[in-house]
Amino acid sequence: MTVTPQITVSDGRLEVRGRTVLSGVPDNITAAHAAGAGLVDGAFVGATAGEAKSHHVFTFGTLRDCRFMCLFRFKLWWMTQRMGTSGRDVPLETQFILIEVPAAAGNDDGDSEPVYLVMLPLLEGQFRTVLQGNDQDQLQICIESGDKAVQTEQGMNSLYIHAGTNPFDTITQAVKAVEKHMQTFHHREKKKLPSFVDWFGWCTWDAFYTDVTADGVKQGLRSLAEGGVPPRFLIIDDGWQQIGSENKEDPGVAVQEGAQFASRLTGIKENTKFQSEHDQDDTPGLKRLVEETKKGHGVKSVYVWHAMAGYWGGVKPSAAGMEHYESALAYPVQSPGVTGNQPDIVMDSLSVLGLGLVHPRKVYNFYDELHAYLAACGVDGVKVDVQNIVETLGAGHGGRVALTRAYHRALEASVARNFPDNGCISCMCHNTDMLYSAKQTAVVRASDDFYPRDPASHTVHISSVAYNTL
Known part of the structure; x- marks a missing residue:
């Protein structure tokens, strides 16, 4: 035949x-x-x-x-x-x-x-x-x-x-x-699904945005429990990290709006909003918070947010204690197809102010040290955001695919070592550079942000989630 x-x-x-x-x-x-x-x-x-x-x-x-x-x-x-x-x-x-x-x-x-x-x-x-x-x-x-x-x-x-x-x-x-x-990637059925997928969860973003604090997290958990929907999964989103910005408002700088996106990571530990002035020992404030959410509020899994590059503007070059990551300023260059669809305020800012890019040879060390600290605080996984920024930084590193693969291999290796439940959520990552390089990551956020105060966006959001999951 x-x-x-x-x-x-x-x-x-x-x-x-x-x-x-x-x-x-x-x-x-x-x-x-x-x-x-x-x-x-x-x-x-x-x-x-x-x-x-x-x-x-x-x-x-x-x-x-x-x-x-x-x-x-x-x-x-x-x-x-x-x-x-x-x-x-x-x-x-x-x-x-x-x-x-x-x-x-x-x-x-x-x-x-x-x-x-x-x-x-x-x-x-x-x-x-x-x-x-x-x-x-x-x-x-x-x-x-x-x-x-x-x-x-x-x-x-x-x-x-x-x-x-x-x-x-x-x-x-x-x-x-x-x-x-x-x-270079595995189909979903070959990957371990993190246990949080079986639980109702709460992410702090829409409640606090970057103004999240330890007290705010506890207040939110209490409020949800009082409303009859106690979350068993918690994501502490953007706002917990140590960051700094060298940008000052300058009339000679073309980009002012969105300049906050050029803020850079200055340390791997939590910022002062998550430390109590009444602490009597050296226990990290993040560890205290995680313990309280689990023991006092019945939370089973706690994840925290970080960007693929560390923060929106990357890792500050030569930041004290972070010199060994060999971060250097890089200036994103977007694909013509992306700019032809929709310019982005984040990219407008970073193209002028630059991003502190951890050297690909050092990025595993960066992820491993960050994740090891989080795991020691009782954190179960990470939501890794702003992933597609890496595709714009391929010049001098062998191109977008090579750099993306280097970062994702390092990320997945660190997650495997520090979060045994495969604790990783990929976010802002809908390029094939990432999707066809994910051998381990099993959970990807399905669409653009949900805007609770914009009813006109809700139907579009639901339909995008449905179609993107195809």
Whole structure:
């Protein structure tokens, strides 16, 4: 018996089961079918150029009259969904597309059911791929390294496409095929889920923002218990760390609004808001608070927040006691696709004031020392925020993919050593650089912030959570 592939690229057309998905496919587009039994439904797509560059945009073909749902990064940090029927409807920074391919008009072979085609832009070597459309309905493949010194003439496995009749099964099969091919991440079923997922929890952010204090945490726990919903899981969010800012308001500085995001970490221990002036011994204030939340309020798991780079503005270079992390100022450079969707006030600030980037060789030491201190205080895990900032700092470090992988490997190694329940929540991390580099991290926040005081945002928030979890 001869098993033929369902997906073909020939005569300028991308076809699935004989149905045209894209027309006008140029000759520099290549397709290679996934090797291995049971993978005839999938293929890897590549493209070649005439010169080596750090950023390429290739025309894939023209998409018309096919319903699709895609996920794209509307901000540097987060994905959301969009639906459409043609190439012009595909946004910049698209990281996933599910296309419904109808039967051809007048089809009389008895196959009238739609076929679903999943497209997953991949990481290949030091390059990352996304999809985008243009006003001519062309679907484009964009690959970039994030470092002008890291260049290529081609991407041979830039995109994986997979076909099937059940959209949910097709998505799962596609992700597992990519997992097998890349060997850089694990599917959810292979990861340990932290125990907090079984408990109702409370995060301090919307109650206090960065003004959180030890007394405020205890007040919040009491209030929730009195209301009949005592939390068993607690996240102490941004506001507990030692930070400092060298920025002073200066009329000569172009960026003033958002300058607080350039504040940098100056120590790994808690700040004075979590220390009591009445303490009679050297017990850390954070440890006292964690013990009280567990013994006095029935909390089972306590997590604390920190940014991927330490704080929003990184780690202060040469901060006392932190010199060995070799932090140095770096200035973020965003992908054109990200800035084309939505500029970000955080990035406006950091591009002028800089971020204290811990050297990739030292980042494991940083995470391990931070997490070891937290674990000694009874903390069970961390919410690691602002993760996608790393993709903007790849210049001089081998590019965005290389730097992201270095940071994530260090993070996961430290979590494994210090938090045995796999205590980590990834946040502000919806880029494929991270998603295809996560071998251990099992919990990722599903969408942009929830804004409780903005009713118009609530439906959008719920729908984004639902679609992003696909």
